[in-house]
Structures are given as structure tokens and as C-alpha cells.
Amino acid sequence: MIGLSHYLLVSAALFGLGLFGLLTKRNLIAVLMSIELMLNSVNINLVAFSRYTAADASAGQVFSLFIIAVAAAEVAVGLALAYAIYRGRGTVSVDEIDWLKW
Amino acid sequence: MWAEFSLTHAWLIPLLPASAFVLISFFLLSSPWLASRLAIVAMGSSFLLALGAAAAVLTQGITVEAPFVMKTVWFSMPGLSVDMGVLVDPIAATLLFVVTLITLLVLIYSTGYMAGDPGYCRFFAFISLFAASMLGLVIATNFLQMFVFWELVGLCSYLLIGFYFFKVSAREAGKKAFMTTRIGDFGLLLGILLLQITFRTLDFAELAVKVPAYVAENGAASLTFIAILIFIGPVAKSGQFPLHVWLPDAMEGPTPVSALIHAATMVVAGVYLIARSFAIFSVLPGALTVIAWLGVFTALFAAFIALTQREIKRILAFSTISQLGFMMLALGVGSLTSSMFHLMTHAFFKALLFLGAGSVLHALHDQADIFQMGGLRKSMPATCLMMGTAVLAIAGIPPFAGFFSKDEILVAAAHVSTPIYLLASLAAFMTAFYMARLFILTFLGKPNPHNHPHESGLSMLVPMGVLAVLSVVGGIIPFAMGFGEWVRFGPAHHAGIDWAVAGASTVISLLGFALAWYIYGGGHTRSNDLTIKTGALYTWSFNKCYVDEIYQWFNRTFVGGLARLSFWIDIHALGAVVDNAWRGTGAAGSEMRRLQTGQMQQYAAVMLSATVVLVILLAALTGSLVKGGQI
Numbered sequence: 001m002i003g004l005s006h007y008l009l010v011s012a013a014l015f016g017l018g019l020f021g022l023l024t025k026r027n028l029i030a031v032l033m034s035i036e037l038m039l040n041s042v043n044i045n046l047v048a049f050s051r052y053t054a055a056d057a058s059a060g061q062v063f064s065l066f067i068i069a070v071a072a073a074e075v076a077v078g079l080a081l082a083y084a085i086y087r088g089r090g091t092v093s094v095d096e097i098d099w100l101k102w
Numbered sequence: 103m104w105a106e107f108s109l110t111h112a113w114l115i116p117l118l119p120a121s122a123f124v125l126i127s128f129f130l131l132s133s134p135w136l137a138s139r140l141a142i143v144a145m146g147s148s149f150l151l152a153l154g155a156a157a158a159v160l161t162q163g164i165t166v167e168a169p170f171v172m173k174t175v176w177f178s179m180p181g182l183s184v185d186m187g188v189l190v191d192p193i194a195a196t197l198l199f200v201v202t203l204i205t206l207l208v209l210i211y212s213t214g215y216m217a218g219d220p221g222y223c224r225f226f227a228f229i230s231l232f233a234a235s236m237l238g239l240v241i242a243t244n245f246l247q248m249f250v251f252w253e254l255v256g257l258c259s260y261l262l263i264g265f266y267f268f269k270v271s272a273r274e275a276g277k278k279a280f281m282t283t284r285i286g287d288f289g290l291l292l293g294i295l296l297l298q299i300t301f302r303t304l305d306f307a308e309l310a311v312k313v314p315a316y317v318a319e320n321g322a323a324s325l326t327f328i329a330i331l332i333f334i335g336p337v338a339k340s341g342q343f344p345l346h347v348w349l350p351d352a353m354e355g356p357t358p359v360s361a362l363i364h365a366a367t368m369v370v371a372g373v374y375l376i377a378r379s380f381a382i383f384s385v386l387p388g389a390l391t392v393i394a395w396l397g398v399f400t401a402l403f404a405a406f407i408a409l410t411q412r413e414i415k416r417i418l419a420f421s422t423i424s425q426l427g428f429m430m431l432a433l434g435v436g437s438l439t440s441s442m443f444h445l446m447t448h449a450f451f452k453a454l455l456f457l458g459a460g461s462v463l464h465a466l467h468d469q470a471d472i473f474q475m476g477g478l479r480k481s482m483p484a485t486c487l488m489m490g491t492a493v494l495a496i497a498g499i500p501p502f503a504g505f506f507s508k509d510e511i512l513v514a515a516a517h518v519s520t521p522i523y524l525l526a527s528l529a530a531f532m533t534a535f536y537m538a539r540l541f542i543l544t545f546l547g548k549p550n551p552h553n554h555p556h557e558s559g560l561s562m563l564v565p566m567g568v569l570a571v572l573s574v575v576g577g578i579i580p581f582a583m584g585f586g587e588w589v590r591f592g593p594a595h596h597a598g599i600d601w602a603v604a605g606a607s608t609v610i611s612l613l614g615f616a617l618a619w620y621i622y623g624g625g626h627t628r629s630n631d632l633t634i635k636t637g638a639l640y641t642w643s644f645n646k647c648y649v650d651e652i653y654q655w656f657n658r659t660f661v662g663g664l665a666r667l668s669f670w671i672d673i674h675a676l677g678a679v680v681d682n683a684w685r686g687t688g689a690a691g692s693e694m695r696r697l698q699t700g701q702m703q704q705y706a707a708v709m710l711s712a713t714v715v716l717v718i719l720l721a722a723l724t725g726s727l728v729k730g731g732q733i
Contacts, residue, residue, distance in 0.1 A: 019710065023703055031703075094703055101700030 007048035014041035028082045028092040032075065039071045105161060108154025109170055112188045115151045115198060116237035116251075118144040119205075119230040126227040137223040141230045142209050148237065149202035156195040159588070166191050166591060171307065173243050182298070185305060189243040192588040193377055196442055197240040197370070200449045204366035205233040207565035211457050212358045214561030215464060219356075221265060228265070229362065232258035236367035240374065245294045245304040248378070252290070252335070252371060256283045259368050263355040275354035282348040286338020290375075293331035300328070310381035317385045329382060329389035336372025341423045342430060343400040347650055349423055353415040357460030360415060364422040365453035370445050373429045380438050380591045394434025394518070398525045401427030403647070405532035409539075410633075410643040413470040414459045417540050421496065422452060424529060428511055431526060437514035438591040443580065444507035450576045451495035451504060454569035458489040461562055462544060465555040472540055477549030482557045486545045488570040493541045495573040497534035497611040503577030505608070510586075512607055513600045527610055534614025542622045 014037055021034030043064040050060020086092050122144035130137040164170050173187025190198075209229060216222050235254035242248035257280075264276025298304055301312050317325060336342070341349040349369070353360055363369060376383060376393065383389050404423035411417045425448050432441035463470060465482060479486040495502035498509070508530060516523040557563075621632060633640050642648070 023707055023710070095701070097702070098700030101698045 004048055004052040007044060011041040011044040011048070014038075014044065026093050026095060028085070028094055028097065029079075031094055032078045032082065035078075036071060036075065039067060043067055104150075104154045105158035108151045109158035109162070109190060110172070111151065112155050112170075112172075112190050112198075112241055115148045115155070115202065116234045116241065118148045118151075118234075119237070120234035123227050123231040123234060126223055126230065131223045131227075134222045137226050138209070138213050141226040142206065142213075144230060145202065145206045145209055145233060148233075149206050152195070152198035152202040155190055156199050159190060159192050159195040164191060165588070166193065169194075169307070171243060176247070181302070184246050185243060186247050187243040188241045189306065190241060192590075193374075193438070193442060194240050196446055196589055197374055198237065200370075200446050201233060201236050201240065201366045204449055204453050205229065205362060207453065207568055208358045208362050208366075208457070211361075211460070211562050211565040212356075214559045215358055215460055216356060225262075225265065225356065228258060228261050229359070232262060232362065232367055236371060239371055242378075244306060245297065245379070248375065249287075249291065249294060252339070252375070253287065255368055255371055256280060256287065256339075259283070259352070259363060262359040262363070263352045265355050265359065269354070272354040275348075275351040278351050279348040282345050283338045286335045286345055286372075288334075289331045289337075290335025293328050293333075293335070296328045296331065300324075306378060306381070309379070313382045314385050322386050322388060325382070326386045326388040329386050330392060332379065332382075333376070333389065333393060336375050336430075337396070338372075339375075340369045340372030340426045340430065341400075342372075342396055342427065343403050344649060346400065346404065346423045347653065350416050350419040350646070353413070353419055357415065357456060357463060360419070361453045361456035361460070364419070364456060365449040369422060369426055370429075370449070373426065373433065373441060373445055376430070376433050377438055377442060377591075380433070383433070384436065384591060390434050390436060392434070394431050394515075394522055397427045397430030397432075397434050398515075398522050398529070399427070400424070401431060401529040402525055402532075403427075405529045405536065407643050407646050408536045409532060410640055412473055414462065414472050414475075414540065414544065415456070415470060417472070417536060418452070418455050418459060421455075421533065421537065424533060425452065425496070427529070428508065428526065431522065432511040432514055435514045435518040435522065436591075437510065439586040439589055440507060440510035440514050442589045443577075443585055444504075444511055446580070447495070447503035447507040447573075447577050450569055450572040451492040451502075454488060454492040454566060454573055455496070457562070457566050457569065458485050458492060461485045461558040461566065462489075462555075464558055464562070466553050469553065472543040474550055475544045475553065476547040477545070478553075478555055479545040480549065481555040482545075484557060484563050485566070488563075488566050489541060489545065491570045491573050493537045495577075496537055497614065498530060498607055499611055500604070500608060501574075501578050503573050503575070505604070506577035506581045509599060509604045509607060512603050516600075516603055527607060530607055531610045531614045534611035535618050538615045538618030539622050542618060546623070 018034045018037030018039075018041060021037065022031055025031050025034060046060040046064045046067070048060075050057055050063075054060060082092055085097060089096070091097070119141070122141050125140060126137045130140065158164070159170075162170075169189050169191030171187060171189050173185040173189075176184045176186040178184070209226065212225065212229070216225055219225065232255065235251050235258055239248055239251035239255060242251060260276045260280040262276075263279050264273050266272040267276075294304065297309070301309060301316070303309065303312070313325065338345040338348075349364075352363055355363070383393070401424045404420045404427060408417050408420035408424065411420060425444070429441045429444050429448070432438075432444060461482065462475070462478065462485060465478075465485075466475065469475070491502070495504040498505045512523060512526055512530070515526050645651070
């Protein structure tokens with residue numbers, strides 16, 4: 001029988017993958033994609049918890065829909081930034097994007 | 103009718119010049135004719151009101167015991183209630199009359215004297231404010247209200263003494279006057295606060311009842327202390343030793359201001375304060391003794407200095423200090439009547455002396471040294487005649503004004519203490535001597551060929567003429583009309599001349615004249631000889647007994663020393679703390695900023711580690727990772 005903990009394990013694995021990608025990838029686009037993975041793992045959590053524990057089953061689903069919408073906006077902004085940086089600096093490597101410092 | 107109206111509207115007396123001040127300083131600063139006329143009209147109306155008030159006091163039986171009081175609550179809070187209002191009694195009425203009259207004459211005189219001065223309108227505005235403050239002080243019903251106007255008078259003296267603010271000496275003199283009187287104000291304020299704490303009231307009428315009862319019950323010791331504190335205020339304001347130093351320097355102001363300060367406003371405020379609160383002082387023999395001795399010492403001390411001064415206005419300034427000493431001494435020996443009488447006659451002849459000196463200075467283009475003058479009787483006959491009247495009045499020659507008031511003071515002093523009487527007579531002798539010296543050197547003798555004097559205009563001579571008439575009759579008329587039956591404290595004072603005292607003082611004054619004539623009558627040789635012979639004494643007198651130098655030494659050594667010490671502490675102790683604080687912050691910042699690498703993945707890693715640490719910490723605190731141990 002598949003229960004809540006299975007969903008949570010899948011979600012944790014997905015979050016770990018995203019985090020790993022966020023910390024290790026050099027390409028800005030790949031970093032953005034990793035963040036998307038982490039967001040989706042959170043969505044799985046929300047839906048799973050709402051299915052198994054919450055009194056009102058729709059609350060978690062509404063939240064995840066909101067997160068999807070916000071994530072779409074975030075991707076739009078993030079990709080636009082990446083594009084602008086690429087046009088200005090000729091690179092999408094996060095190592096080189098370090099001018100926001102002293 | 104008019105008297106009744108004036109009495110019930112006595113608050114208008116200070117208000118009119120005050121509004122003149124406001125109008126001039128806001129609207130008329132560039133229209134001299136209107137400004138001066140407005141000031142004169144306002145002052146003239148005040149004078150008429152003051153006359154009416156004085157008439158009402160005489161006809162309606164208003165006495166010192168039963169004054170006319172009109173007051174309302176100014177502010178009140180639990181445990182403290184202060185009124186403001188109008189108090190008119192014979193003492194206040196006398197002062198109102200003198201102040202408005204002298205100010206009016208000075209204003210008229212100033213239209214001529216100040217003509218063409220760039221600060222003409224400002225001058226009339228300030229004089230109006232000055233008179234308003236003084237008049238407000240006179241009709242105050244309690245100490246606090248009086249103190250407010252007292253401070254305003256101080257402010258105006260600062261503004262007017264420093265009138266020529268482009269001159270460094272004038273600025274310094276204004277500052278000196280303000281700060282010296284501030285020292286006295288501090289004592290006065292302490293005294294007022296202690297009165298409020300002791301009696302829960304500052305009202306003159308209530309204090310007059312409560313103080314004698316308090317003294318009868320608790321003795322006079324603590325009250326004497328309070329009275330001395332209050333007395334410090336008048337010491338500074340009325341130029342008593344050792345806070346007289348500002349008065350001679352106050353000559354830096356325009357001459358009409360000197361006349362005003364010395365005759366009607368400012369310096370008599372101190373005498374008036376003591377007179378107003380005489381109910382307190384009269385039951386404290388200790389305080390009265392201090393006042394009497396300080397007064398007689400000041401009279402003698404200032405007369406001694408006046409003997410050798412060379413600047414005409416400076417002689418008059420020391421003469422004022424000396425005469426104020428007489429007034430204080432009169433209060434000290436318990437004779438309020440003679441003090442107020444002398445205040446009035448002195449206002450007449452001293453204002454005249456100053457206006458006369460102004461006329462001379464005007465004619466000689468500010469040549470102030472009397473040894474450079476001489477022979478002015480031919481070129482300035484009217485000024486000479488009027489100055490002569492004033493000299494006779496101040497020296498106390500009968501029947502001029504000063505004779506009656508000075509005689510009353512000497513009689514009162516002789517009743518109380520023979521040494522005080524003798525010292526006061528000596529001061530009177532010196533007064534006659536130095537006034538005669540001034541007159542002889544200025545108006546008699548040979549004209550100095552370097553001077554080209556001319557008689558002053560009518561606007562200056564007419565006010566002087568009025569004052570000259572008053573200097574002649576200002577003593578005998580009040581004397582004959584029973585001044586002492588109205589202006590008094592305690593039982594009525596019946597006018598009468600003690601022929602022994604009066605005769606002695608007249609002879610003394612004539613001796614002073616004769617000596618001055620002997621020394622200065624025939625050129626400068628005898629006086630030069632005398633200067634050499636009296637060496638040290640002359641130097642002391644000429645240098646004003648080095649009081650200024652002592653103050654400067656004190657100031658340099660102690661005040662300056664304290665300032666240097668504070669400066670050192672500021673730089674080396676406080677400064678070190680502040681400096682090290684900013685240096686430390688800066689150094690810490692320049693090291694810490696290296697943590698900010700700009701590498702976003704590094705930030706994410708730090709965030710992750712921090713989250714992990716936090717979760718572990720929370721787990722350790724709550725005992726398990728998952729609440730309930732179920733997953």
C-alpha cells in the first residue's frame with residue numbers, strides 16, 4: 001500500500017537532486033532548472049499532505065497551483081536576467097557572475 | 103474721570119510702547135519719520151495714563167497698605183498658582199510717572215540726536231521695548247511676573263548698549279552688561295524659588311502678610327539668606343559693588359540710551375525691586391544691614407573712581423553708581439521714602455546730565471575727554487546753563503532737587519548709624535567735587551582751539567529744558583506736597599528738614615565746589631601737580647581700582663583653566679573613546695566585507711548549512727526530530 005511516506009520520500013529525493021544541482025552546476029540555466037525541481041518537490045509535499053492529513057483536501061492543491069503560477073513568473077524573470085547577462089557579459093557561468101560584491 | 107480710566111486701564115501703560123515696538127519693527131523699519139512719531143505718541147499716551155494713575159492714587163486714597171490690584175490667573179497646577187495683573191500704589195505710581203516722563207523726553211531728544219543714523223528706526227523700536235519692559239516690571243503683582251520683565255529689561259539693555267554692533271567695544275560692552283546682570287539674575291531666581299517653596303506664593307500682597315508671621319514664628323536666619331539671594335539681583339542690575347563693572351562700559355550705547363539706562367529704566371529696577379518687596383526686607387535687620395553697608399561702600403567707591411576719570415560720560419556713569427549706592431543705603435537704613443524720593447530727583451538731574459553730555463559730544467564730534475574741552479559756555483550757553491542746574495542739583499545745593507532727597511537720606515542714615523552717615527557725607531563731598539570738576543573743565547576756562555562747537559537744535563534743548571525745570575523744582579514741590587505721606591513703608595513720614603544735617607551737607611557740597619575751583623579753576627597746572635603728588639592713589643582711582651583687571655585675572659585663571667581642563671578631557675578622554683569607536687567599526691567592516699564574495703552558490707551553501715544546523719539545534723532542544731515520534 002502506498003502511503004504518505006512514499007510521497008514524502010520521492011519529494012525529498014527530488015528536493016535533494018535540485019539542491020545538488022543548485023550548488024554544483026556552473027550553467028545559470030541549469031541552476032534555474034534545479035530551482036524548478038525544488039519547487040516541484042514542494043508541490044508534491046503539499047498535495048500529499050493535503051490528501052492524507054488535511055480536513056479540507058483542496059487547500060494543498062490550491063497552494064500548489066499558486067506555486068506553479070509563481071514559479072512560471074520566476075522563470076520568466078530569471079531567464080530574462082540570464083539572457084540580459086549573456087548579452088552584456090557573454091557568459092552564463094555562475095562562477096563569473098560575481099560582481100555583486102565589495 | 104481720566105484718573106479712574108487710567109487706573110483701571112493701567113495695563114495699557116506698558117502695552118502702548120510694546121505695540122509701538124511691534125509696529126515699528128514689523129512695518130516701519132524704513133520710514134524714520136513715522137517710526138519716531140509713533141514711538142513718541144505711544145510713550146506720550148503712556149505718560150498721560152501714568153499721570154492719570156498718579157492722580158487717581160492721590161485722590162482715591164490708595165496707599166501702600168491698600169494698593170489697587172487687578173489680577174487674573176496666569177497659570178495654575180497642583181501646588182502652584184501664579185497670577186498676572188496690575189498693582190498700582192504710590193510707589194508704583196511714582197515710578198510710572200518718572201519712567202514715562204524720562205522716556206518721552208529721551209525719545210524727543212533722540213529725534214535730533216539720532217538724526218541720520220542708519221539704525222534710527224531700530225533705535226526707536228528698542229527704546230519703546232525697553233520702556234515697556236520697565237513699565238511692566240513696575241506694575242507687576244508678583245515676583246515671577248516681575249522677573250519676566252526684569253529679564254526683558256536685561257535683554258533690551260544688551261540690544262541698546264550694543265546698538266553700534268559694528269564696533270567691537272560696543273558688542274563687548276553689551277555682552278558684559280548682559281552677562282554681569284545674568285549673575286545677579288541667577289541669585290534673584292534662586293531667591294524667588296526659595297520664596298515659592300517656603301511660602302507657596304509669590305504675590306507681593308500675600309508675602310507682606312506671611313513673611314512677618316513666619317519671622318515671628320521661625321526666626322529670621324533662613325529668610326535673611328533668601329533676602330540676600332534676592333538682593334544679588336539688584337546688586338547686578340543697579341550696579342552695586344562688586345557687580346558694577348558693566349555700567350561704565352554701557353557708555354558704548356548712544357547717549358540717549360545712557361540717559362535712559364541711568365535715569366529711568368534698568369538701574370532703578372534693582373532699587374524698585376527692593377522697595378516693592380520691602381515688606382520682606384523690613385523684618386530682616388541682617389539683610390538691611392548688608393544693603394546699607396554695601397550701598398554706602400558703593401557710593402564711596404564709585405565717587406572715588408569718578409574723581410579722576412577723564413571721559414565725560416564715564417564720570418557720569420560712576421556718578422550714577424554712587425547715587426544708586428545712596429538709594430540702596432537709604433533702603434538699608436529703612437527709609438523707603440527717601441530712597442524713592444532720591445530715585446525720582448536723580449532721574450531728573452541724571453537724565454539732564456546725560457542729555458547735556460550728549461549735546462556736548464554732539465557739538466564736539468564725540469570728543470569725550472573733558473581735559474580737551476573748555477570754554478563751552480560761550481558757544482553752548484543753553485547747554486551750559488542746564489548742565490549747571492543739574493550739577494547744583496546733584497551736589498545737593500538748596501533749593502535744587504537733589505538737596506531735599508539727599509538730605510532725607512542723610513537724616514535717615516544719621517538716625518540709624520553714625521559711621522554710615524559720615525561715610526555718606528564723604529561721598530556727597532566727592533560728588534560735589536567731581537561734578538564741579540566736570541563742569542569747570544567742560545564749560546569754563548579757555549576754549550580749546552581744536553574744537554568748533556555749536557549749540558544743539560531745539561529737539562534736543564527742549565527736553566533738556568523740561569528736565570532742568572524739574573531739577574530745580576522736582577525736589578521742593580514733592581517735599582512741600584508731602585511726598586513722604588504717600589510713598590512710604592510703615593508710618594507716614596512727615597516732611598521736615600533737619601537743619602543740622604542739611605546745613606552740614608550744604609557746607610560739605612560747597613567745600614567740594616571750592617576745592618574743585620581751587621584745583622581746576624586756573625588751567626591744568628595744579629591738577630597735574632596733584633596727580634603727581636597723589637601717585638598711587640590717583641592710579642588706583644584712574645584705573646577703577648582694578649576691579650575689571652581682577653575679574654579678568656579670575657576669568658583667565660579659573661574659568662580659562664577649567665575650560666582648558668575640559669578641553670583636554672574632551673580631546674584625550676572622550677575623544678579617544680569616540681575615535682576608537684569609529685576606527686574599530688571601520689576596521690571590522692573592511693575585514694568582514696571579504697565574506698561577501700558575490701558567488702551565489704556559496705551563499706546557497708551557507709544558507710543550507712545554517713538551516714541544517716538550526717534543525718539539529720531545534721531537535722536537540724525539543725528532544726526528537728519529529729514530534730510524537732511517528733513518521
